Amino acid sequence: MRPGRVRRRALVRAADSDRSPERAEASMTTCGNPWLAPLVLCALLGGATPGPASAQVPAEIHWTRDSAEHDAIFLQVYRAATAQLERAAAGQTSGSWAVILDADETVLDNSEHFRVMAAHDNVAPAFDAEAWGGWVREARAPALPGSAAFIARVHSLGGRVVIVTNRIDELCEPTRQNFRNLAIEMDAVLCHTSSSNKNPRYESVQAGTAAIGLPALTVLMWIGDNIQDFPGLMQPEARARGQAALTEFGVRFFVLPNPMYGSWEGNPIRN
Template identity: 30%
Template sequence: MVSLDADEAIFDNSLDQLENEYLGLGYVAERWAAWETRGAAKEVPGAIDFINHVLDSGGKIAVITNGDAALEEAARGNLVRLGMRDDRRRVCILGRRVLDTQTGNPDEWQRYGYKNDKDRRRRLISEGNAVGCWSKDLDGSARASWNRPHQFVLGIGDNVLDLPKTTQADARSNGTPTLVFGKDYFLIPNPLYGSWQGNAP
């Protein structure tokens, strides 16, 4: 199982950033939703080939994004438009829901020790309880595939929060000793925005 971030790891949203800069705007949620729905993002070079290689090799992909859960189908449509082979049994896309956030689910955050908004979704997938993975299942095959435990063997993202149970402060201090860059996790440089700063040599 490979965990992938979406924006700036699969989708190149630099055109949206350029449009916002031209209009003198920062991040605006309504504009972002319209951008996602518009389907104008390009591919981060090699991302779709990599996804299809994982699928062709019998692997599975979990796209865990902090985009709104209401945009999951738009994200899937954009992936297919860019050339991803669509197979709901092996590609799950999970956006952020209120229950994923500390504000919306403080008891669970404390119980499981979540440190970022993606930790809950990673846990649900690993336990086989990520209902969103089969929410559009028409014949039961997606549910049969995802409704069982999974182990993440690789993570790819552009931000420190794409690492499990990690914060920016953790990355600055002692990092994540259980994860090895170049083996367990790959970081895609993000020239647009984000949070990443490790220990300086």
């Protein structure tokens, strides 16, 4: 997803981590909650070993950039997606099907941009469209672990790769250039034009109206870091329906962790 904003919060100093009994108890309680992503939240809430004394960065950016768990989860998800795709693509005609991925925090790692912004602001920064545009135009975001190998495997199986991103249309060409700089081949990059709702763009891929030279495609899989990266899903509906809304995850839908920003920020905090 395109970052709408990163929440403003105080910086944390890794070496001054509060190891009080109250914090330890809160960490243990959270880590035992099956509704929360334990690898992500245990690290954020105190389950991780303190880092160097000089490290000063918002916890969510620190985890994204520096934790072993982050890279492990990305590799795990992309490997699971690859195994599932190999089964799903069996018997499909070459060139007739596609995988749709989000760009930001799914294939492209923008954490360096947020680290720099936080260093200037002394808190996790609010979204700055001008600074974000400058970062995107540099076209130097690195690939996230497992993403390039997955995309290469899609092509070797005979599939197409379509990026559906909410980066605005004027940033679409530098986004394509970023992928070229990484030697990651995309069949189409569909950016935000009139609406941030991705569902019409998903439908255009399936109808063959998404891009010149791109035929109607059967979409076998979606990968993203936001519930809204998956067809027909939004935060309120997904939460209201519970596990019934999540039956495609691990089959056609694969989600990646993003503690830095997302539509989840608007959810009410449960007591």
